[in-house]
Amino acid sequence: MEILMSILIGLLFASAVYLMLSKSLLRIIIGTGLLSHGAHLMLLTMAGLKRGTVPLLGENAEAYTDPIPQALVLTAIVISFGVTAFFLVVAYRAYQELGTDNIDEMRGTKTDD
């Protein structure tokens, strides 16, 4: 299972990188979304999968899944959500002010140098 997950994560990373190298701002943000999915899955996978039951003490099980990566992923999801929301509003404001979503056209003003 972990091997399958590793390959899947690699696939998510590859698509994310490909999207981040594109010109459209929206695609780049979609890429970051994929990248964070890949990272979250990786965190869980690295702790080992499907060993024991859900980490709730009421289950009275012999073994529980490792709770630490779950806590880490929970934190990571919230943070990446905050950042993604912020980026999206940045992109939205950039559309409004600059009238473009093509990053090749966003090069500052010519008078800079």
Place this chain on the structure above:
Amino acid sequence: MSVLHFAIIAPLLLGLFIPLLHKKLPGLHTGWFVLILPAVLFIYFLRLIPKMNNKGAIQETLNWIPSLGINFTAYVDGLGLLFALLITGIGSLVVLYSIFYLSKEKENLGSFYVYLLMFMGAMLGVVLSDNLIVLYAFWELTSFSSFLLIGFWYERERSRYGAQKSMLITVFGGLAMLGGFLLLHIMTGSFSVREIIALSGEISSDPLFITALVLVLLGAFTKSAQFPFHIWLPDAMEAPTPVSAYLHSATMVKAGIYIVARMSPIFAEQATWFWLVGGIGLLTLLWGSFNAVKQTDLKAILAFSTVSQLGLIMSLLGVGAAALHFTELDNNIYMAATVAAVFHLINHATFKGSLFMVAGIVDHETGTRDIRKLGGLMQVMPITFTIALIGTFSMAGLPPFNGFLSKEMFLESMVDVLSLNIFQLSTWGVLFPIIAWIASVFTFIYSMILFFKTFTGKYKPENLPQKPHEAPIGMLISPVVLAALVIAFGLFPNVLSTSIIEPAAASIMPGLIDAGLAFDVNISFWHGFTPALFMTIGIILIGILLYTTLPKWKKIYGLLPKKFTLNNIYDNGLIRTESGSKQATNLYMTGSIRTYMLYIFIAFIGILGFTLVKKNAFIIDTSDVAPIGLYEIVLTLIIVAASLTILMAKSRLTSIIALGAIGYTVALFFLLFRAPDLVLTQLVIETISVALFLLCFYHLPKLNRKEERMKFKLTNAIVAAGVGIVVTLIALSAHSTKIFDSIAQYYIDNTAEKAAGGNMVNVILVDFRGFDTMFEIAVLGIAALGIYGMVRLRLSRRKSE
């Protein structure tokens, strides 16, 4: 803090009050306040001479950074005292001269004297420091204050150019010298010059020794304007003339000489030292005197002449080093070179200082320094004429002036090189007297040009910007004093020999002090028909012949094409460096985010991939993997399909929906991996995210809304595939290498007992690791405020209204 320390930093302290004095007492020329200090210091150092000759060196230590062995140790021996006397003595005269040279109304005297005092203090610090780091600190302060003084008339372009050039070259050398000092510290464990000298026998076989030697010499050569670093000195002539007289003839350019003399006991046993110091010195001597002949500006002639005379002193120090190879000192001709170096150092300071002041007077009174316009000033400026006569004839090496004595001693030492049987000198040694002789002929020629073209010939008042007349008496005092010294040292050289020259030579050759008696003999002895005397006669005859036929052979200066001059190489080098770095920067800083992302990802693949291969880190261990169920395969396929949809999608809406699909599938994965809290969070957050994406999508500007499929780019695809593969390989290897067990068992055991909870994940989030959660809340808060600010704050719109 002793009186000695106070004396060293007194100029720096006085410098602090100069702007105040300048502002509060505008009626009086600020220079008068300054003048007192170097005069007092000069007397103070004079009174140290008998004390030092009785007791040996004087030493005072002031702790600065004792833990690093960096202390301000003032150390006064013959060499240091000689330089201190030069600095304060000529310093006083230059300040006096500057009072009459610089106008009270037109010039910014406050800054001028601050810079000058800063330089004086720094120079005293250089020559009286025993600690290498303190010495280096003062050394850079001399470069720095010299930079300020050269650029004193900063509104002139040439001044700024000269200041920058001297700064670049001397700081380059200064940094090299610091490197040399650090290497010496590594070899000996000490920063103290005396301690290093004591250990010099042990370190001479160290592999770092030659590197240290070369680095220290680089510092000395750049500061003392030795070939090929001499190019900054002629351009430094843009400074006010008192500065040129003080810094660029008498003191700062001798700092390099000082370093060579000071470091001689450490390095001088080496053949490298002999050849570098002696050889470069001779080359500089020849090149400087050769080039001085073609100059037409008085100060330019003096600048090249300074370069050449510094080369002369340097070559004498190099040849003097050979004395260390002869312990049987019955035949003390080898030490004569060191004595000659010290003697000429003093002589050069006197006559060159007075000549610069003469050039300043001529410039001040006629308005030009161009010898093609000058001429026949003899009757108009009789006193200046007399001073110039003494100075130039001394520089040319004519009797009865002091230049004659030191030139004789110089030629004698160069002839004596022939009898040295070390370093293969029996073959190459013959070059020494020949080069020395040729250079002396050129020295004679430019001295004569300087003197005769300015003061004799036809008086052409119509060519001069101002009507010339004799300089005011105040401006004449300093050059008169210096010229008087030129004659005094010429007629009575023994005044100097026991009091100053002997201790100075003894500090350059401390190992040979026991035979100190030999020094007296050499200086007193200056009569007799030696080969040097015949060489001098030859110099004068050939010199006169060449001077009179100058217009005929002056064409040879056009032979070296302008492209190959050192200045041109320096200028082009600077321009090339600038344009080259600009081109290089423009090449990789394209301004496109995509390019930078490519750099980052390629570096990621390169470094991680290389390490994986290099360390043989890739392992797959299938013994500890969970089984794969049907659900997982289905979910994996969904994610794969959704990713491909995003990549292929024509419309943005499709890709947003596919991203949502991936998010929900990830939530399902969390479900399979027994993580209920993650499932809940993921579902909610994915929903909100997709809603936000749709919001963005909705607000796309109309003109650009034409939808198109992402264009396929091979580089992007390769890089993306590379990143994916590297991540997969690392994930597999990491999973297969378990170094220790998880610490999860502690949380499982103690969630109920210590934290009174049942949900382990939640207890970890708010109890065991609550800090993470606090700052994650802060992140959300900041994001919310940021979004609010971005939406509401419209400064550009307000401005346009």
